[in-house]
Amino acid sequence: MKKTLYILLIIFGASVRVFSQETLLSPLNNPAHKNLIKSETSEMTWFMLKDSLIVEIGNVQTKIQKEKERLYIITTVNMKQSPNEWIDSTIVETLNFKPIYHSSFNQQRDMVLKFGKKITGYYFDKQTETKTQISEVADKPFFDSNFYPQLIRFLPLKDTYSSTISIFDYNPSSVIGIITATIKNTEQTTISFNGKKRQVWKVETTDDISNNAAISTYYIDTSTRKVLI
Numbered sequence: 001m002k003k004t005l006y007i008l009l010i011i012f013g014a015s016v017r018v019f020s021q022e023t024l025l026s027p028l029n030n031p032a033h034k035n036l037i038k039s040e041t042s043e044m045t046w047f048m049l050k051d052s053l054i055v056e057i058g059n060v061q062t063k064i065q066k067e068k069e070r071l072y073i074i075t076t077v078n079m080k081q082s083p084n085e086w087i088d089s090t091i092v093e094t095l096n097f098k099p100i101y102h103s104s105f106n107q108q109r110d111m112v113l114k115f116g117k118k119i120t121g122y123y124f125d126k127q128t129e130t131k132t133q134i135s136e137v138a139d140k141p142f143f144d145s146n147f148y149p150q151l152i153r154f155l156p157l158k159d160t161y162s163s164t165i166s167i168f169d170y171n172p173s174s175v176i177g178i179i180t181a182t183i184k185n186t187e188q189t190t191i192s193f194n195g196k197k198r199q200v201w202k203v204e205t206t207d208d209i210s211n212n213a214a215i216s217t218y219y220i221d222t223s224t225r226k227v228l229i
Contacts, residue, residue, distance in 0.1 A: 026141035026166040027098040032154035039066045099144035145169035153225045157201045161186035179208035
């Protein structure tokens with residue numbers, strides 16, 4: 001009886017692991033509503049919660065250009081405490097959002113990633129003037145970490161919706177490789193935006209980049225799926 005129980009537990013444990021891997025969102029498991037994607041330019045204000053106070057820290061402009069085979073996303077961040085812009089460019093396949101290219105330039109560092117059989121590129125630390133060549137191998141599918149905030153907009157959002165997303169991030173001071181981002185909770189609510197009441201999805205997320213310590217909250221218009229805040 002003990003041997004039988006032991007075998008059953010092993011089989012059950014293996015099944016749970018396989019099931020967990022299959023439920024990770026990735027280009028191979030992508031339930032996004034593709035019909036919601038269109039060329040557009042949007043702008044939102046970036047806030048931080050500090051000691052129960054909401055503090056505005058910057059402005060984010062996102063330009064999306066949709067083509068038949070590729071989706072181009074350019075994000076420009078203007079921080080209140082910095083005179084310099086932070087510009088991120090991302091290219092993914094239109095069909096399944098498989099990453100193709102990512103670059104990020106700001107006053108601290110420059111980074112370029114090209115996605116293929118290998119992930120190649122460079123990371124230039126402007127503080128130490130150190131340039132690191134990047135060559136990484138990924139053993140499972142993933143989204144670009146810079147793209148997943150856009151991915152969230154197009155998912156089949158509903159009350160209590162949650163999911164885990166496979167992403168790749170390169171950060172020498174934190175993590176390098178395939179990690180996860182988590183949609184912790186989703187709820188429909190009403191906010192006041194530019195003097196008008198708007199129905200939104202309030203989506204709370206976290207990720208391994210912050211060791212799941214930081215919570216990012218997105219307020220997404222239920223009809224346009226634009227990120228308002």
